[in-house]
Amino acid sequence: MEPLCVMVVDDEMGMRTGAERALRDYRVKTPDGGEEISFSVISAESGEEALQIISKTPPDILLLDYKLPGMTGLDLLVKLAAGSGDMLVIMITAYASIETAVQATRQGAYDFLPKPFTPAELRDVIRRSAMHVVLTRQARQMAEEKKRVRFEFIRVLGHELKAPLAAVEGYVNIMKDETLGPQLAPYKEMISRSHVRLEQMKKLIVDLLDMTRIEAGQKVRHVEKIDLCAALRDAVELVKPAAKERGIKGSVQCPEHYFTMADRSEMDMIFSNLLTNAVKYNRAGGSVEAVLTPGEGQVEIRVTDTGIGMTPEEVHKLFGEFVRIKNDQTRNILGSGLGLSIIKRLVELYRGSITVKSEAGKGSTFTAILKLEKVES
Amino acid sequence: MSEETQSKKKVLLVDDDMDFRLQQRMLLESMGLEVVEAETRAQAEKILDETHPDIAVIDLMMEEADSGFVLCHRLKKHDPNLPVIIVTAVASETGMTFSASTREERSWIKADAVLNKPVRPAQLRKEIDKLLRA
Numbered sequence: 001m002e003p004l005c006v007m008v009v010d011d012e013m014g015m016r017t018g019a020e021r022a023l024r025d026y027r028v029k030t031p032d033g034g035e036e037i038s039f040s041v042i043s044a045e046s047g048e049e050a051l052q053i054i055s056k057t058p059p060d061i062l063l064l065d066y067k068l069p070g071m072t073g074l075d076l077l078v079k080l081a082a083g084s085g086d087m088l089v090i091m092i093t094a095y096a097s098i099e100t101a102v103q104a105t106r107q108g109a110y111d112f113l114p115k116p117f118t119p120a121e122l123r124d125v126i127r128r129s130a131m132h133v134v135l136t137r138q139a140r141q142m143a144e145e146k147k148r149v150r151f152e153f154i155r156v157l158g159h160e161l162k163a164p165l166a167a168v169e170g171y172v173n174i175m176k177d178e179t180l181g182p183q184l185a186p187y188k189e190m191i192s193r194s195h196v197r198l199e200q201m202k203k204l205i206v207d208l209l210d211m212t213r214i215e216a217g218q219k220v221r222h223v224e225k226i227d228l229c230a231a232l233r234d235a236v237e238l239v240k241p242a243a244k245e246r247g248i249k250g251s252v253q254c255p256e257h258y259f260t261m262a263d264r265s266e267m268d269m270i271f272s273n274l275l276t277n278a279v280k281y282n283r284a285g286g287s288v289e290a291v292l293t294p295g296e297g298q299v300e301i302r303v304t305d306t307g308i309g310m311t312p313e314e315v316h317k318l319f320g321e322f323v324r325i326k327n328d329q330t331r332n333i334l335g336s337g338l339g340l341s342i343i344k345r346l347v348e349l350y351r352g353s354i355t356v357k358s359e360a361g362k363g364s365t366f367t368a369i370l371k372l373e374k375v376e377s
Numbered sequence: 378m379s380e381e382t383q384s385k386k387k388v389l390l391v392d393d394d395m396d397f398r399l400q401q402r403m404l405l406e407s408m409g410l411e412v413v414e415a416e417t418r419a420q421a422e423k424i425l426d427e428t429h430p431d432i433a434v435i436d437l438m439m440e441e442a443d444s445g446f447v448l449c450h451r452l453k454k455h456d457p458n459l460p461v462i463i464v465t466a467v468a469s470e471t472g473m474t475f476s477a478s479t480r481e482e483r484s485w486i487k488a489d490a491v492l493n494k495p496v497r498p499a500q501l502r503k504e505i506d507k508l509l510r511a
Binding site for chain 1: 395400
């Protein structure tokens with residue numbers, strides 16, 4: 001992390017050099033403890049000089065003496081208020097009167113440092129300010145990132161819905177104009193294709209609602225005692241028809257029971273998304289293996305398929321929203337591109353993780369770990 | 378009957394959306410044209426030699442965002458007299474609009490017409506009639 005720039009504005013040279021010495025080797029850990037913050041110190045003797053420097057290189061933290069020759073610290077604050085950006089101001093005052101404090105706070109000062117102060121007191125006030133600066137910046141960065149993601153989300157959604165909508169509209173127009181005559185029979189293929197595209201839109205919308213609900217924390221959660229093994233077996237039953245259609249064999253390995261506290265509908269979503277993918281992206285006549293392994297305070301669910309697999313680059317992109325690996329083999333496979341995003345969010349709700357191992361042409365293994373303690377039946 | 382025995386005009390239809398192809402095919406066949414389909418630029422180029430189309434109706438954004446433009450150039454190189462119509466959703470997807478209404482536009486977009494999706498059947502019919510008669 002870049003050093004934070006502290007500017008000292010004081011007419012006493014002793015103060016300026018003292019502050020510089022006190023902060024030269026001072027280090028502060030960021031609020032998340034991940035990084036170290038150091039400080040660079042610049043100084044000015046007067047308000048006028050300070051204004052000049054600030055207009056070119058605004059510091060992160062301004063240590064400002066209240067009593068200055070010429071322009072006072074308060075005057076400087078007023079002048080800065082217009083375009084101060086996210087600079088944090090600490091007032092140094094010899095007479096820490098309430099009135100001065102109130103006045104300065106009104107003009108945007110963040111903290112006070114009564115004169116005389118020790119190097120330790122200076123460091124303490126700088127540490128508090130540094131935390132504030134870092135937290136404010138992180139919050140702003142996150143807000144911007146969120147806005148960007150949301151915009152991208154809406155843009156892609158628009159695109160993903162438009163194509164199937166146009167296709168269905170085209171078919172309906174042909175039928176409305178009775179282009180192939182008044183009998184229904186010649187339109188059979190169009191009806192079935194419209195159906196496919198409608199299903200695609202429906203799936204997209206349902207997935208999207210699921211995801212936004214999880215995201216917004218609005219999904220009503222019913223955490224209760226459930227049998228995870230029963231949930232897995234039920235999910236397997238549900239994908240069997242689709243698997244059978246393509247001659248895909250399935251096997252389940254799990255204990256008789258694993259009772260735990262979880263939301264059953266969330267477990268269903270995780271299992272069905274994993275299993276559906278394993279069937280969808282499999283080759284005809286392939287196989288799917290689901291294994292549930294209890295561990296220390298956690299459960300591992302592993303779903304392995306013998307499908308088309310992915311290249312390392314494709315794996316890398318996989319967990320993004322609306323990501324569907326597009327190639328010749330996946331062209332006719334329907335999907336919203338949201339299934340794995342949903343799994344990822346749900347798994348995170350259970351403080352778990354989802355990982356994938358894959359080899360193009362051989363198949364993929366998805367491993368979800370959920371921090372679910374076993375409870376007594 | 379006479380229409381059947383007469384040799385039909387052949388149209389090369391290139392689009393990566395199978396539903397769009399199916400719909401266009403129907404319209405084109407109802408106009409008495411024989412339809413040959415391709416779903417990518419590469420595939421269209423591959424079958425070009427054996428197909429000898431009389432006209433081409435092609436999508437713009439396929440395997441690459443500008444596949445249609447590239448294909449258009451190749452088609453014209455292959456046969457400068459082959460009329461080409463680009464049918465595209467590019468305007469509604471990107472906000473960019475192209476047309477082939479002026480000589481300058483036609484000089485870089487080699488197409489003879491650019492139609493926006495969703496394309497009205499009457500409009501496509503009119504363009505094809507015009508270009509095949511010319």
